[in-house]
Amino acid sequence: MGTQQGWPAPRAEGPVEGRVTVPGSKSISNRALILAAISDGPSTLSGLLAARDTSLMRSALVALGVGITEQDGLVTVTPGSLKGPASVDCGLAGTVMRFVPPVAALADGEVAFDGDEYARERPMDVILGALRTLGVRIEDHGTGRMPYSVSGAGSVRGGKVTLDASGSSQFVSALLLAGARYDEGVDLRHDGKPVPSQPHLDMSVGMLRERGVHVDDSEPNRWVVAPGPIRALDSAIEPDLSNAAPFLAAAVITGGSVTVTGWPSATTQPGDHLREIFTRFGAEVSLSGGDLTVRGTGRIQGVDLDLGEVGELSPVLAAVAALADGPSYLRGIAHLRNHETDRLAALETELNALGGDVNQTDDGLEIRPKPLHSGLFGTYHDHRMAHAAAVLGLVVAGLEIENIATTAKTMPEFPDLWSALVG
Ligand SMILES: O=C(O)C1=C[C@@H](OP(=O)(O)O)[C@@H](O)[C@H](O)C1
Numbered sequence: 158m159g160t161q162q163g164w165p166a167p168r169a170e171g172p173v174e175g176r177v178t179v180p181g182s183k184s185i186s187n188r189a190l191i192l193a194a195i196s197d198g199p200s201t202l203s204g205l206l207a208a209r210d211t212s213l214m215r216s217a218l219v220a221l222g223v224g225i226t227e228q229d230g231l232v233t234v235t236p237g238s239l240k241g242p243a244s245v246d247c248g249l250a251g252t253v254m255r256f257v258p259p260v261a262a263l264a265d266g267e268v269a270f271d272g273d274e275y276a277r278e279r280p281m282d283v284i285l286g287a288l289r290t291l292g293v294r295i296e297d298h299g300t301g302r303m304p305y306s307v308s309g310a311g312s313v314r315g316g317k318v319t320l321d322a323s324g325s326s327q328f329v330s331a332l333l334l335a336g337a338r339y340d341e342g343v344d345l346r347h348d349g350k351p352v353p354s355q356p357h358l359d360m361s362v363g364m365l366r367e368r369g370v371h372v373d374d375s376e377p378n379r380w381v382v383a384p385g386p387i388r389a390l391d392s393a394i395e396p397d398l399s400n401a402a403p404f405l406a407a408a409v410i411t412g413g414s415v416t417v418t419g420w421p422s423a424t425t426q427p428g429d430h431l432r433e434i435f436t437r438f439g440a441e442v443s444l445s446g447g448d449l450t451v452r453g454t455g456r457i458q459g460v461d462l463d464l465g466e467v468g469e470l471s472p473v474l475a476a477v478a479a480l481a482d483g484p485s486y487l488r489g490i491a492h493l494r495n496h497e498t499d500r501l502a503a504l505e506t507e508l509n510a511l512g513g514d515v516n517q518t519d520d521g522l523e524i525r526p527k528p529l530h531s532g533l534f535g536t537y538h539d540h541r542m543a544h545a546a547a548v549l550g551l552v553v554a555g556l557e558i559e560n561i562a563t564t565a566k567t568m569p570e571f572p573d574l575w576s577a578l579v580g
């Protein structure tokens with residue numbers, strides 16, 4: 158790829174110092190929208206993320222008959238009787254393509270799903286198969302992928318189902334979120350290699366319990382959701398801690414100090430693991446009164462980390478590892494091959510194109526730091542590849558980021574927030 162085709166990544170002129178407020182969590186926002194849509198009354202949400210993934214979720218729910226209004230930054234969701242025919246554009250949002258079909262199954266009529274070109278590569282077979290077992294009619298032309306349509310009959314029997322969710326925790330979350338509204342609830346068992354992203358499962362279970370749903374997750378790899386109403390709940394969405402990663406990484410790699418505001422004292426978000434992870438890289442981390450501060454010490458240690466629970470942090474952490482003073486091993490993340498792109502291949506290709514020494518393993522990446530040079534960093538429609546590139550661009554001269562606008566998936570403000578912090 159040539160030069161002058163991308164967004165010139167700002168270079169840090171010294172240690173990056175500053176405070177950042179990141180927008181609302183994608184994962185909490187889209188769960189709050191889904192749960193509000195199938196609850197027993199109107200819910201008002203504050204701090205809801207405004208980005209491509211949440212806008213796709215809102216449009217999907219409105220297409221099914223849910224009322225959504227917005228005033229002074231507050232979003233009110235009013236459940237309606239769910240009806241087809243409807244079409245849902247999933248974009249490239251895993252939370253839309255996996256979480257909406259179990260809700261569409263409750264509608265009366267047919268709901269057609271499609272999305273971006275690469276969305277057709279993301280696995281759906283496990284969730285579509287599980288829904289069929291629970292009594293839902295689905296047409297996917299035998300592909301197990303997009304496009305597919307769900308023929309809702311106004312209710313779903315539900316009950317027992319076993320699935321292999323090693324490819325994505327979203328297969329489990331999807332069935333848990335809608336399961337209380339099924340006649341028999343759901344009794345879900347996982348059979349296979351470990352389910353990734355445990356914090357996201359805890360987030361689904363926690364948000365259901367907050368809304369009065371009985372969920373038994375006391376047995377490993379089994380979740381039982383009792384049938385019953387989901388209570389409407391007004392709630393405030395936490396900031397997206399995974400989207401805080403690039404800002405905090407800026408402090409780690411420049412020996413600066415960055416504070417992210419509004420950091421919750423208790424949370425199910427995987428991004429909370431950044432406190433421990435950046436400490437392992439050699440940074441100093443402190444949390445006080447909702448301010449999370451990461452201070453770079455001038456040393457970046459190589460790490461050996463299992464990121465299976467927090468896979469979405471991997472692209473930014475791979476960028477930090479590429480700048481460390483020794484090799485790093487990122488493990489437990491084979492499922493990243495099912496994300497916005499095959500992230501293991503994308504990181505290997507793009508880091509090596511800058512002169513890096515990175516290779517994929519069965520379940521992760523080995524990263525041996527080398528001096529990196531200028532180039533255009535491909536982003537593959539992946540917001541977190543763009544974040545990784547921005548981190549590298551702080552210290553690598555002449556780095557350009559292809560399609561920086563892809564950050565709009567979860568943080569349209571990224572280029573402005575980034576320039577304001579590091580510029
Ligand atoms: O449930 C969620 O909100 C998510 C679950 C995770 O998916 P995987 O388990 O497929 O990694 C995560 O990576 C994704 O960004 C969001």
Ligand SMILES: C=C(OP(=O)(O)O)C(=O)O
Nearest residue numbers: 249250251252469496497
């Ligand atoms: C994997 C991710 O997204 P999605 O919700 O589309 O799966 C991500 O944001 O890192």
